[in-house]
Amino acid sequence: MKHLLRSALPLLGHWLLASLPLLLMLAAMHLFLGSLESIDMHWRVHRLEHPDFRRFMDIFTDWGHLPLYFILLWMLVRGWRRGIARDVRYVLTFAVLQAFVGFLLVRMMKIGFGKPRPDTGGLARPITMDPSYHGMPSGHTTESFGAALSAVFGLKRWWLTPLLGCYAAATAFSRVYFSNHDSLDLLMGWLLGSYVAFGAAFLADVRWRNIFRISTWT
Template identity: 35%
Template sequence: MIQNADLSILHAIQGAASPALDTFMVGFTTLGEFGALWALLAVFMITAGKHRSYGFAILAAIALVVIFGEIGLKHLIARPRPFLLDPSLATTLIDLPSSYSCPSGHTASSFAAATVLCLAPLARRWLKPVAVGTACIIAFSRLYLAVHNPTDVLFGAVLGIACGVAAVAIVRKIAEALQNRKAQA
């Protein structure tokens, strides 16, 4: 029943396809490959120095997504990609992934990084909605390209938010422990 609803939603999205949207969605899905956009942002934050710990938190959040999502849950759930269940959804716009579908790794890593940024004390507050909006567009691109079901993307967003919160908590604990050690020395 859920699979039928997922496929119906994907077909409705396919009905809105256009060459301009094709280019836009392929661009955003490419930004989400391996969490590359977010990893680059993390490296920038680390090297810039002001929010170094949050840069490390983004990298930790992406690592948690890989461990729990890509290595763990994806193989435990073992859900086939939607284009395997309905070949009419297969796209030629990107190389079709061969891994399982649930949860969406692009979505999880994007929401993990966006969550870290939302928890960071950024002076440029406008970056927070930009990060969330970018994560949403990357997530939607996975539906537009029909490489994930809507429930895969939803599960990926929830996993990403959880990993982002956990990563910030871990990095804060490590920073606190280091400060305590420094104070005792």
């Protein structure tokens, strides 16, 4: 138990530091722009008046995940070449969790909740395949924070943690900017991405082979 707490405390510090840019951004939007509807309208007008910035945000919303995956791929290759089995297990565990949570679970939640996107409006339509009602949660935010936090937990570089947090927050912001999601969708995506990262950090140390052997003996 003491070992678990000792390993969890540094992760909590990195998690808070990496999450701070997103949380501050959402707080600032609500403080200065107001309600969810006011925030959406503000960025709609901004898109029309600033086409260069809109094209810049297109990069984040379309390709924002790739650099994060390249970092994790580098961690996997480095661990493999140096014979660091824990690093290899860690990245592979992340990949499994990211596939399950970031793709399968998020898709099921989107269909189940049926929350309208900001550019759709209206009431929720639970159990729907209409992508216009797949607002909750934000898949981009889940994926970007799942990858960014996993890289943060794997590298444990205090100077790098806020940088990756800002990058993931920018990718998440792009979804609000283009009226695909609102703040609540981003928060849910952030929580799911956090689950991926914490899950990878703790499950990578589980000796599944030993557990399977014990279960077969009993």
